[in-house]
Amino acid sequence: MNALVLVAVVALIHGSYATLLIKGPTEPVLEGEMITLECLYQDSELNVSQVHFEIFSKYMQGWHPVWERSWCLRPMQIVKTADSLFLYISSARSFLEGPYRCVSDAENVTAPDNSSQLLAIKVHYMGEPLLSREGYSSYLSVPQELKVRAGDDVVLKCSASSSEEPSYFWKKNGDDWILPSSKLTLKKVSAMDEGQYTCMAEHPTMESLSKRRTISITVLPEDAPWYETSNGRLILMTSAAAVSLLVFILSMSVFLCRRAKRTRTSKGPIDDRSQKKPIYKSSVESLPSTCGDKQPLV
Numbered sequence: 344m345n346a347l348v349l350v351a352v353v354a355l356i357h358g359s360y361a362t363l364l365i366k367g368p369t370e371p372v373l374e375g376e377m378i379t380l381e382c383l384y385q386d387s388e389l390n391v392s393q394v395h396f397e398i399f400s401k402y403m404q405g406w407h408p409v410w411e412r413s414w415c416l417r418p419m420q421i422v423k424t425a426d427s428l429f430l431y432i433s434s435a436r437s438f439l440e441g442p443y444r445c446v447s448d449a450e451n452v453t454a455p456d457n458s459s460q461l462l463a464i465k466v467h468y469m470g471e472p473l474l475s476r477e478g479y480s481s482y483l484s485v486p487q488e489l490k491v492r493a494g495d496d497v498v499l500k501c502s503a504s505s506s507e508e509p510s511y512f513w514k515k516n517g518d519d520w521i522l523p524s525s526k527l528t529l530k531k532v533s534a535m536d537e538g539q540y541t542c543m544a545e546h547p548t549m550e551s552l553s554k555r556r557t558i559s560i561t562v563l564p565e566d567a568p569w570y571e572t573s574n575g576r577l578i579l580m581t582s583a584a585a586v587s588l589l590v591f592i593l594s595m596s597v598f599l600c601r602r603a604k605r606t607r608t609s610k611g612p613i614d615d616r617s618q619k620k621p622i623y624k625s626s627v628e629s630l631p632s633t634c635g636d637k638q639p640l641v
Contacts, residue, residue: 362386363394365445365459372435373549374468382428382445382459391428393448396421397458399441406444437506440466467549470504472542472556477526488559490572497529501542503554512543516557529560537562 362385372378382394396409409430411421420431432439445459474485477498491497501511502525511525516539529536539559546552563572 363445363447363457363459365443365462367443367462367464371465371467371548373551374435374437374466376435378430378432378435378439378464380430380432380443380462382430383426389447389449390425391423394428394445395448396428396430397444397446398439399443399461401441406446409443435464435466437466437468440464465506467506467546467552468504469506469509469544469546469549469552469554472501472503472544472554474542474556474558475500475502485558488561490561490563491532492563492567492572493533493565494531497527497532497536497560499527499540499542499558501525501527501544501556503544505544505546505552507547509544509546512545513540514543515540532560532562534562536560 364383364385365380366383367380368378380396382391382396384391397406398409399406409419409421411419418431418433420433422429422431428445430443442461442463444461447457449457476485476489477500485499489497501513503509510523513522513524513527514520518538525542527540527542537560539557541555541557543555544553
């Protein structure tokens with residue numbers, strides 16, 4: 344009898360403190376690849392009917408349940424079977440990386456045994472390289488063809504958003520030199536500096552993520568008009584946009600002022616019909632009378 348009680352107690356403890364596991368990729372994944380996560384119990388009769396996935400948000404600094412959703416044709420699908428709970432992420436993105444875990448809502452399973460170990464998902468990515476010119480806002484993209492006057496200095500900087508800090512290299516097409524830097528500096532350019540220059544951004548751990556960007560530099564004569572250079576065209580475009588905005592504001596102001604003036608002048612005097620009634624000496628109102636003066640008082 345005592346042996347049966349002991350077996351029952353052991354079984355109860357084993358069921359209450361079941362091991363909840365989470366399975367998934369143990370290596371970093373590339374952006375755009377599919378991710379599959381699985382929740383399941385190990386050596387337990389419990390099922391996953393009361394289990395859900397959670398992700399730790401580094402922005403909110405807390406755990407949040409993972410729900411089925413579709414973002415721009417990148418769905419997250421949750422599939423439940425008899426023994427496992429699956430989470431399918433069709434396209435890995437950087438905002439989906441982070442620690443994941445499986446959590447049970449069963450009443451007979453309490454913390455910390457109601458959750459699995461953490462599974463960290465790392466997504467490697469790299470955006471297209473961006474080129475900016477020193478002395479100008481980084482929000483102003485450098486044109487595909489950069490036109491400068493002879494004798495000017497040209498300093499270009501290459502940058503790319505990446506899961507890890509990339510390595511940058513500059514090279515001139517047709518030459519055999521390579522500059523291991525994100526910055527390309529050309530002092531007092533001449534006709535010999537004309538050509539195509541390529542920035543190469545290489546991911547430190549994922550070679551397949553390497554990207555490149557090419558720009559063409561054209562050197563104009565020293566006495567070339569300022570508006571023929573890329574800087575001159577940028578100034579003209581900015582000035583034209585500013586003038587257009589100013590004209591639009593002035594036009595709207597004149598239109599609203601004229602509209603308000605017409606509204607004020609279109610209003611006539613108050614129509615008080617009581618003033619149009621004749622006033623009689625013996626009556627307040629215009630009522631017929633058989634006696635008295637019928638001539639209105641002026």
